Amino acid sequence: AQSVTQPDIHITVSEGASLELRCNYSYGATPYLFWYVQSPGQGLQLLLKYFSGDTLVQGIKGFEAEFKRSQSSFNLRKPSVHWSDAAEYFCAVGAGDTGRRALTFGSGTRLQVQP
Amino acid sequence: DGGITQSPKYLFRKEGQNVTLSCEQNLNHDAMYWYRQDPGQGLRLIYYSQIVNDFQKGDIAEGYSVSREKKESFPLTVTSAQKNPTAFYLCASRGKGTGANVLTFGAGSRLTVL
Numbered sequence: 001a002q003s004v005t006q007p008d009i010h011i012t013v014s015e016g017a018s019l020e021l022r023c024n025y026s027y028g029a030t031p032y033l034f035w036y037v038q039s040p041g042q043g044l045q046l047l048l049k050y051f052s053g054d055t056l057v058q059g060i061k062g063f064e065a066e067f068k069r070s071q072s073s074f075n076l077r078k079p080s081v082h083w084s085d086a087a088e089y090f091c092a093v094g095a096g097d098t099g100r101r102a103l104t105f106g107s108g109t110r111l112q113v114q115p
Numbered sequence: 116d117g118g119i120t121q122s123p124k125y126l127f128r129k130e131g132q133n134v135t136l137s138c139e140q141n142l143n144h145d146a147m148y149w150y151r152q153d154p155g156q157g158l159r160l161i162y163y164s165q166i167v168n169d170f171q172k173g174d175i176a177e178g179y180s181v182s183r184e185k186k187e188s189f190p191l192t193v194t195s196a197q198k199n200p201t202a203f204y205l206c207a208s209r210g211k212g213t214g215a216n217v218l219t220f221g222a223g224s225r226l227t228v229l
Contacts, residue, residue, distance in 0.1 A: 046217060090157060094216050102148055105157040105159075106157055
């Protein structure tokens, strides 16, 4: 069964500082990987996705993520954090084959941005 | 604009009552999903439906029921058998083609049991 681990429950960074959120996955084949962001009391918005090809993917709001098969990781990065980036971030893995094709989510990382 | 509408946004329920959460999409998506979100636990799959008149249990289906009579609608009923129903519930749908593996989410419904 597939699984996702986000080891950091809560991260605080200063505005303008760089950010890296960690994500490790477990899946038997090549995974489909996603990062979603959630503001308080809202649904999830897709930041970026990796299906195949270039292992460095660009997303919205200046975020990027790098797929590293050898480390089973898909870490999210941003060079300079803005106060509006404060939110909860979820990494997810999906199965590319047929079947329910639901996403399996990590437990999330809450980002706090200090002025 | 196309999207997913969940209602109500907030719902309060007394113990022993069934409640139904609405999920409507105008994205023409075949597949729809219900997730439950609890603090520190991420999202857990309750039920999913890949086509009209068909649905399957997810990982935590006990105490919940669904129907899929129309492509656009996938309501979730939280029954009195659900031992701890207080949570945030998220509905999602999945399209075809280039978006075949991307889930689009509604804004969620927060259920509180009094």
